[in-house]
Amino acid sequence: MSAGKKSKQKSTRRLSEVAGRRSEKSGLPPGSLVHIGEPSEDNPKIRVITFGKKIHDDFELQSFDAIEPLLKSGQFLWINVDGLNRVDLIESLGKVFSINDLILEDILNTTQRPKAEILDNFLFIILKTLNFDEQTGETYPEQLSFILGHNYLLSFQELAGDPFDEIRTRMKAGIGKLQSSGPDFLLYALMDAVVDNYFVMLEKIAEKMEIIEDELVADPNKSTLAMIHKLKNNLIYVRRSVWPLREILTRISNSEYPFIQETTRPYLRDVYDHAVHVVDVLESYRDVASGMIDIYLSSVSNKLNETMKVLTIIATIFIPLTFITGWYGMNFKDMPELSWEYGYQMVMIIAGAVAAGMLAFFRRKGWF
Amino acid sequence: MSAGKKSKQKSTRRLSEVAGRRSEKSGLPPGSLVHIGEPSEDNPKIRVITFGKKIHDDFELQSFDAIEPLLKSGQFLWINVDGLNRVDLIESLGKVFSINDLILEDILNTTQRPKAEILDNFLFIILKTLNFDEQTGETYPEQLSFILGHNYLLSFQELAGDPFDEIRTRMKAGIGKLQSSGPDFLLYALMDAVVDNYFVMLEKIAEKMEIIEDELVADPNKSTLAMIHKLKNNLIYVRRSVWPLREILTRISNSEYPFIQETTRPYLRDVYDHAVHVVDVLESYRDVASGMIDIYLSSVSNKLNETMKVLTIIATIFIPLTFITGWYGMNFKDMPELSWEYGYQMVMIIAGAVAAGMLAFFRRKGWF
């Protein structure tokens, strides 16, 4: 992901965004096409790759009329749209592939929950990629939608930039079965890339957690707790994005849906295993994060205890001594000790003994 | 929702209300028709819209005799009742559509749990709309009931006012498929409006949570905790209202019930997806709210620690000094230091050294 792109990313910090964007649409008739997400000035690009035994073509789409003949050419088609801010383009594309409005609405609404829908003429999938920023401790989601037809795959990215560049490179280089295996295998490859992206995110989160753990031991302070809190909220958010993936993969890999070939199913099951692994790891991270809060709270208590001990030691040593000095500071006419020859020395000895006794008492208590 | 209406809303604050209203009826035979809810002076209005290819008519119902011919006219019928305080009206309507007493009882009892019931001649659904008031932090529920027959839809609102005005407007304007698609599609549109209303509520709750989070960082106090507590109770209440919706939608969208057309099912599944999303978000809000309480408690501990440090620093600096002054305030006859030439200066230096030593000790401990 390029540096320039980051500034356009959405933050998860603001809780209200999830619901907020949705509510803008509240009241519109269902199927109304509105882009819900970060506004952007970039013009969406539509990139077309035709493939079969080999890559036949790779160009930027200029006119929607070009698609029809390609579909009939017997080649496979991969059309990638990056950027969702031009509703009219999406709509035109929808018309070409006869995608109904409810689906287009979901593609445009980037606050969607990940899901899979099996329709008569295609398979529709929504996923999220997640980028954890170590600096801010925030997770930035990007919504990806896929439409898998008989001989085509449409992919929609929320942001310009190119998470799929690698796959395109591999495709061109003819590595693996990508060129020859049809759009369902391509879909698998893209989903695999998304799940691999989760492992990258997990690693970053884990590094952050280790930093926090070290801080917890060394010098826990208010910002440590804030960081743990942020982290926990992030894990909650991430879990919500990843969890539905299991269900999605179960559904499409088990289904009798004709457009997923038998040979692709083991690969989808493989992605499924990885997704389960991600969820497992997330769950244990949440447990670990909960444990951190206990550590923090007890460390605050420990500090308080430490403070109190210092106060108590100082106070309990000097308060009796001060009493003694006060005693011989009284102005009674007749205080015999005041005129004893070794009165002053005696007080010195008593004071020393009291202080030593107190110190011995505290040492026995293990206070220092 | 109009301002005037708000004053009539029920509060969730009083826990006993949920059970309380129910208990008023305890002892009555089942099927007894009693309005359980906020009493109201308003006269319920019954509004009838007949539609088919277009909207044929839209009027306020004056006599129940008018319904029979309309049902036979081949047009679709939407009858909306706002206000439940006139039991006799509901009862008369029930007779016209042969709705049995158990159903009417549920419609009138506004403390009902959301549910769907599939009967021989119609489908019966109870839902809740929820309005979160940012000022008070309370959620105000309103119960909506629907009866979907072969060619009619009855809707019952608890409060006067018009959450469905928008849909009526769209219907009239001929936007979408509302006019032509029959009462099942209308039911979908109304349920979609209810779920959209949940997103509005989520957004308001999230905004409230952000305000509390900011307060937690800046200046947490007793009212912050009270607010978190209120919020948590609200989330518990909201969850109870939204949760059954999933089951309801699963049931009616999967069922072989003849009055839901095949073409409407994808739309219901869409509402289902949104309902699942709402529940997901609610769950994570609850997790976040629980985390807030940890933050609050640790912030209280931190404050205590802060207070203790101030006390400890002041006390441990001055207590030894006071001891020294007490020492030379003793009245022993023979205290040589008192008559030393630089005795006073020496004490000054000692006192300064003790104070400086203490300060250094605290700085080393990182206390200030």
Added chain:
Amino acid sequence: MSAGKKSKQKSTRRLSEVAGRRSEKSGLPPGSLVHIGEPSEDNPKIRVITFGKKIHDDFELQSFDAIEPLLKSGQFLWINVDGLNRVDLIESLGKVFSINDLILEDILNTTQRPKAEILDNFLFIILKTLNFDEQTGETYPEQLSFILGHNYLLSFQELAGDPFDEIRTRMKAGIGKLQSSGPDFLLYALMDAVVDNYFVMLEKIAEKMEIIEDELVADPNKSTLAMIHKLKNNLIYVRRSVWPLREILTRISNSEYPFIQETTRPYLRDVYDHAVHVVDVLESYRDVASGMIDIYLSSVSNKLNETMKVLTIIATIFIPLTFITGWYGMNFKDMPELSWEYGYQMVMIIAGAVAAGMLAFFRRKGWF
């Protein structure tokens, strides 16, 4: 429930009772008939109502020989036994209706878990009514057992008194379908009364919770916590009694059991909906009660903080001042300030400045 009856109620406070009574029987052969429950001096009364199209008879049973002819008369029979302390009566009744010993044992053992059993010749159900006493905060259970045969219903109450009087009154008055609908509808009516009783209990618990919540805000003390604890234990107990009801109702309303008529099923489903509602509400009450403990703990912490602030403010203002006075109370021969003309005034000013500075410091910290 009459006041006189309350004194006979069992308390839930003693945890050991649940298990305790059971253990008295440990070692006896299964099927041994022993009354496990509060001993009572009252003589159980057996009341018989014969009904069909109308109520034919209503009398107290004197001899078991009277039952046989009634069973053959073509009328429906409702036999209610209040009080379980006369084992021989129950046994005789068991013989008349060929009820096996395991069932009779369950009827007599009032520590039973609610359950339903479907046997060849009848349906056996155990339920609990629950009475929450606002004064003591205790829940008093009463066990009810039902045996539904082809043309008869037996009901067994643990305590004398009459929770079913109302139903009997309605039956006599011919309200609803009670008279004409057979013993299965009567069973429904009785179960409905039990669930309505739960709503009464929920309302009382909710009122108690509101009182506690107000106390939490106003003046939380040790007894508040004890009350929350008691309440939570009560909710745990109540949940255990209500929870199995869902399963019971599912089982009997879905079963192909011939003695429940098709027309009664919707009514049972209605009771089921209410039972689910009760469980829902109970769950949220438990969540709310857990939240209360957090509030209580943080309020204790707040109080401690408050106490510490008072101490810290007083101590940190006066300790430096006392040091100053100590300083000029020293008896050094040569302390020039002591003989300065405005020495005393100077000390006054210094002391005032220190005190004012401290106060300003605390105000800046927001401590008062």
Added chain:
Amino acid sequence: MSAGKKSKQKSTRRLSEVAGRRSEKSGLPPGSLVHIGEPSEDNPKIRVITFGKKIHDDFELQSFDAIEPLLKSGQFLWINVDGLNRVDLIESLGKVFSINDLILEDILNTTQRPKAEILDNFLFIILKTLNFDEQTGETYPEQLSFILGHNYLLSFQELAGDPFDEIRTRMKAGIGKLQSSGPDFLLYALMDAVVDNYFVMLEKIAEKMEIIEDELVADPNKSTLAMIHKLKNNLIYVRRSVWPLREILTRISNSEYPFIQETTRPYLRDVYDHAVHVVDVLESYRDVASGMIDIYLSSVSNKLNETMKVLTIIATIFIPLTFITGWYGMNFKDMPELSWEYGYQMVMIIAGAVAAGMLAFFRRKGWF
């Protein structure tokens, strides 16, 4: 259970035992017969009862050759082995009844999880009895294994002593159906005895909990917390032993296994109901125990608060007074008040006023 036996009981205190004993065997081939449990000097006794219409015989087995003819005699056989320390005896018995090594291994390993296994020629069940010792707060488990064949029941006790004496007595006395109903009913009776034993244990645990609850209110101290902790660990352990019983009973009472007669099934369902009850009660005890820890923690906080209040009251009353006395203990040449006629009286009044003011302040705060 005799007093002499107690000393031989295993303790649950040592967490490692559960796993520990197992690990001794790690590395041995599966099916290796090793006794894993407390070593014992007692010689196991094998007691044989033959029954059918009546008890035919009851003797201690001397030779394994005696079994074969008994099996063919048409009578039912109950063989009870108490003590597992003589592996060779168990092995010989296994040969007579053709029990495979995996089963024998499970019988000898007393750290086994309760389970049921349905084999071709018999049914194999492992259970635990649990004895709670009020003195130590520990639970002592004993493993029981049963093998139910067509016309015989083998039972294996871990410890000498006789939990089944009562059943033997009833059998001899001809109470109930024990003599005549075959080994499956005998198995039921033994399992019923085990579950009854759980109720005894629950009662003891509940009594312990009540003692702790009273202590929590009266005088909570460190040992109270240790006791709650021990109790919780015990409940965790007990739950692990009782929980599988539900599954076991479901399995054998539902199965089409030929050796359980139709007439015995209702009895097994009855035991099942009781087992569910035990699990229910255990769950609520765990909830109650968790609540106790909250109470304990808040009571510690309350005590701290109490301590702080005493300190604060004393300190804040006397610190200002000491300041005043310090003030007039200064040695300035010119302190006019010192020579006022009523100076001393004035200071008395001021000191009294300050003390009274402080006391009034604390009373207003509700501190005493």
Added chain:
Amino acid sequence: MSAGKKSKQKSTRRLSEVAGRRSEKSGLPPGSLVHIGEPSEDNPKIRVITFGKKIHDDFELQSFDAIEPLLKSGQFLWINVDGLNRVDLIESLGKVFSINDLILEDILNTTQRPKAEILDNFLFIILKTLNFDEQTGETYPEQLSFILGHNYLLSFQELAGDPFDEIRTRMKAGIGKLQSSGPDFLLYALMDAVVDNYFVMLEKIAEKMEIIEDELVADPNKSTLAMIHKLKNNLIYVRRSVWPLREILTRISNSEYPFIQETTRPYLRDVYDHAVHVVDVLESYRDVASGMIDIYLSSVSNKLNETMKVLTIIATIFIPLTFITGWYGMNFKDMPELSWEYGYQMVMIIAGAVAAGMLAFFRRKGWF
């Protein structure tokens, strides 16, 4: 496990490793063979054992060509690979047995989640052994993979060393059914060894927990909490490794997969029972560990309370006394008590009375 091997073990401490290793591969095409794990210099050894009625041969494999004839010889084949760092060897082996790349990828990736996959020509299983190091409190995992074909078993160990030596010894010695029962029984024996290894680990963890529990009672300090935290994280990690084993065993022991013989199934069910036992014990260990944190926190609170009591007792005894001495240290001209004959004695008595009164007050409060 040899001492020399330990140094090569992977630590679980670094949370990021789990995800980290995976992420190295992110971007590679699926099926790319890369060893993800600790790099090692050792050359992997491939050991072949051919068996049937007896062990025919046992040698280190030099050339892959030797395998083909062995497979056709009618004997069973066990090929064990220790060390995964030579990707080419694994790949060659994969070619001989026609194992596809996805499987080989999983074998090489040692951060895999345990799983079973049933393929057309073989069964693929991934497991973990876990070694708990008492010194560091860390768990070191080792990944084992198995491929069970019709007449062969391949096993892959992550680390050189020999967890299976024992089984090889037993095999050679002809103990049990290992030699004669085919590769499925051998698989069972290996899995049984893995589960036995879990019991060893549980025992070590339990010993650690007992040490911590003793420390909690005797002298809880900061490192105790750190140890509990580490332990909890370890339990979370271990649970994640063991949990899938249940599912794996259910799957392969129930499946109609032809390569598991009917006679082996009971043995697999036995391993399943043990796996369930391990999971049960793990769950209760987690509960116990959670309880420990409560104990720790309350013990910190208790210490604080203890500290405060010492301070309060000392301060409240001496502060009033100091006030008295201050009083008679005032320099008023006219303080009659100063010149009373027994003034000094009177003050002595008053001071003694105040101190005694305070001590009595604290004793009554039970503070010492």
